[in-house]
Amino acid sequence: MQLSEDYKNIVKLRFNAPNQLEDKFYATFYLGIINPERFNPDIFARFSLQEILDYLKKSHTEYLTVWFPKIEKLINDIQAELGVSDVTLTLKSFIVNYYNELTNHINFEEKVLYNFVDKLLKGIYVEKEKIFVLNHFLETHNHNVTDELVIIQKIVLNKDAKIGENSRVKELFEILNIIQNDLVLHGVIEDELLIGKIHQYIESEF
Numbered sequence: 001m002q003l004s005e006d007y008k009n010i011v012k013l014r015f016n017a018p019n020q021l022e023d024k025f026y027a028t029f030y031l032g033i034i035n036p037e038r039f040n041p042d043i044f045a046r047f048s049l050q051e052i053l054d055y056l057k058k059s060h061t062e063y064l065t066v067w068f069p070k071i072e073k074l075i076n077d078i079q080a081e082l083g084v085s086d087v088t089l090t091l092k093s094f095i096v097n098y099y100n101e102l103t104n105h106i107n108f109e110e111k112v113l114y115n116f117v118d119k120l121l122k123g124i125y126v127e128k129e130k131i132f133v134l135n136h137f138l139e140t141h142n143h144n145v146t147d148e149l150v151i152i153q154k155i156v157l158n159k160d161a162k163i164g165e166n167s168r169v170k171e172l173f174e175i176l177n178i179i180q181n182d183l184v185l186h187g188v189i190e191d192e193l194l195i196g197k198i199h200q201y202i203e204s205e206f
């Protein structure tokens with residue numbers, strides 16, 4: 001897997017002061033996207049609660065307004081090039097469903113968890129709310145939805161093994177793999193960093 005310069009430049013914008021971060025930081029961050037299982041969350045420990053929240057919010061917007069429209073466009077281009085087929089229709093309906101699931105995940109997360117953090121940062125803290133929000137989040141949060149970006153590739157290749165040689169299909173599969181990893185990493189940052197920062201913030205501020 002290789003991250004394009006375009007991709008690298010776009011994900012940099014998730015940070016509030018992207019130019020102040022060293023090359024070494026980015027190198028570790030990009031390696032985390034290439035291999036989320038080996039990502040070391042400690043590299044994000046330097047960021048404040050506000051910065052982590054901003055990073056996560058900007059990632060949400062980026063998935064929905066940059067990467068998924070790009071994926072959709074690639075699928076339309078594939079359909080224009082190869083004609084309508086079982087494979088192109090499968091890809092199209094898959095992406096519509098996936099986009100809806102991801103949107104629901106994001107909306108719920110922002111409404112419950114991020115909203116709670118926004119309030120903390122404005123100085124409003126209700127302990128009962130913390131217990132409800134954090135328990136609920138930890139029990140229900142999962143990014144299983146991301147596995148589907150790899151499964152769909154297998155489904156497509158089962159239907160038509162030769163289609164994998166098409167250059168647009170290769171490009172599509174590459175971006176699906178990158179976004180899948182990016183979403184896994186996003187989940188790790190939410191589960192491990194954001195939650196830890198919330199506890200620290202409450203302890204020091206309230």
Ligand SMILES: [Fe+2]
Nearest residue numbers: 106109186190
């Ligand atoms: Fe999220």
Ligand SMILES: [Fe+2]
Nearest residue numbers: 109141187190
């Ligand atoms: Fe999430």
